[in-house]
Amino acid sequence: MTQVLEFRLPDLGEGLTEAEIVRWLVQVGDVVAVDQPVVEVETAKAMVEVPCPHGGVVTARFGEEGTELPVGAPLLTVAIEATADAAPESSGNVLVGYGTSAAPARRRRVRPSPPGTRLPDGASRTAGRGTAGASADPGPAPLPSSEVLTSAVAPGGTRGPAVPDRHDGPVAVISPLVRRLARDNGVDLRLLAGSGPDGLILRADVEDVLRTETARAGATAARAATAAGAVRGAAGAQSVEAASGALGKGTSGTSAAGTRVPLKGVRGAVADKLSRSRREIPDATCWVDADATELMRARAAMNAAGGPKISLIALLARICTAALARFPELNSTVDLEAREIVRLPQVHLGFAAQTERGLVVPVVRDAHTRDAESLTAEFARLTEAARTGTLTPGELTGGTFTLNNYGVFGVDGSTPIINHPEAAMLGVGRIVPKPWVHEGELAVRQVVQLSLTFDHRVCDGGTAGGFLRHVADCVEQPAVLLRTL
CATH class of the missing domain: 1.10.287 (Helix Hairpins)
Structure with missing residues (x-):
């Protein structure tokens, strides 16, 4: 017996309610395996490949590339062969909120369609869905990841007779996207005659x-x-x-x-966070020039000794964690409702990464427990994931302090916006040769400008200045770090 299972956009976690289809990974007619990625979507957090929990033949896709879908909207349908005493093969391993077993199917009254009926994306439908089934319009409530749509084709391919069972009730619409399209454009669906099976109203009808x-x-x-x-x-x-x-x-x-560019996806999330930061956080910035010549020499000596190469940002991150251990006020957040400053025990270090899709801030977990080699490897892994768009929501949230190396853009200084709800951000400009008084004489040294933007609610200028001065001392004399090793 052939069954057609509908796979819906699952709960993506982190409070996300919608996602944009970036790229389909399968075509109608393709054979997919259980847990094979079928579509790449972009949320407000990251790019995510969505795996299908069913194995079978793709019979229809819902939504073109660039379309935004709410959680619970249909993604595709898969035709599978199932015996009467065996459940369809399904893993249920679909991102957040879907456990490790197949979600229970919701039974619906169905009836077959006449032979030759076509699915919305052009594939042959093995059996149609009656008006009673079509009228179950998905709402905002949580939906199972799949549900049995049809089961009216016998193993030999014999179809049952069509049952004219139309009745008054909700409008027969194939997808919530059709309802949204009609609602946004003021189209009354009750005045339309659907061209789909059993009078279902398709997107083409509204268009x-x-x-x-x-x-x-x-x-x-x-x-x-x-x-x-x-x-x-x-x-x-x-x-x-x-x-x-x-x-x-x-x-x-x-x-x-002019040209209008919608604020959505990663760009929209960044805009919302930065706007909230400006509204809520009374920030201030202090800066200092530092002689980074000795730090650059120390790094060169480390890399000349063999083993994995140490990155400059890893050394700066190690300096940050040492300074935060001395000035824990800056590794905190403000609870507005309780009117309390919450000092955090772990340092989850975020760093700004510019990608083709916009600015993202991956987070290095437990940075205070890592050495330079571990930090280098983690920075490299997260940077590559950011460039390829494969960062998970968990790798983009939960930071407690941000390191912003804007020197890679060829600038000396900046007054960045704090990454809400954190309390501070250290900015590092480019390291360039400049005239510098060294040991009483004028010399050409490798100079960098360091800036600290901080939430003035969590500390005053004395604490912020002390933190920045300690960072500068470690940059100028890396041996200072020996005290914390």
Whole structure:
């Protein structure tokens, strides 16, 4: 017996309620294995490959690339062969909130479609879904990752007779995306005759209505323009000139509007966080120039001794954790509701990484327990994951302090925005040769500008200055770190 299972967008965790389809990894007609990734989606946290818990043949996909889907919306359908006494093969291992066993199927009254009925994406449907099944419109409540849609084809391929069982009730719509499309464009679904199986209203039906309305509006505008031209001609040259002036203003306004880029996905999440930081955190910034010549020499000596190479950002991270151990006020957050400063015992060090999809801040867990080699390896791993878009939500959240190496962009200084809800961020500019007074004489040294942006609620300028001065001392004399090893 053939069954068609519908796989819905699962709960992605971290309070995320929607995701954008970036790239389909399978086509209609492809054979997929259990837990094989089928689509790549982008959330407000990261890029995620979504695995399908069913193995079988893909019979339909819902949503084009670039479409935003809410959690619980259909992603695709998979046809499988199942015996009467055996449950369909399914792992249930679908991201957050789906456990390790198959989700229970929700039984729905179904009936077969006439032979030759097509699925929305062009694949043959083995059996149709009746109006009663179609009327179960997904709402905001949590939904299972799959549910049996059809089971009306016998092993020999014999179909049962179609049962005309239509009745009044909710509008028969194949997908919540269709409802959203209609709602956003003011289309009354009850006035449409669906072209899908058993009268189901498909996305194409709504788009046809929108195209018709657009064409009608264009024709109306053309007639209005013709009539306006006749009126202007009859009114004389002065009226024509006035109308032309008004038209010119309208054209200019349209041109001035520019290109609109939606704030969504990672970019939208960053915008929200930075805006909240500016609203809630009274930040201040202090900075100092430091002679990094000895730090660069120490790094060169480490790498010349053999073994894995040590990165500069790893050494700076090690300096940060040593300074936070001395000034724990800066490794904290503010609980506004309780009006309390919460000092955190672990240092989860975030670092700013620029990617093609925008700025992200991966987090190195328990940075205070890592040595330079471990920090180097973790920075490299997270940076590569950021560039390929494979960071998980857990690797992008939970930071307690941020290290921002904006020197890679060729700038000396910056006053960055604190990564809410953290309390501070250390900025590191480019390291360049500059004139410097060294041991009483003018010399060319490797100089770097360090800046600390901090939440003035958690500490005053004395604490912030002490932290920054300790960081500068470690940069200028790396032997200072020996005290904390």
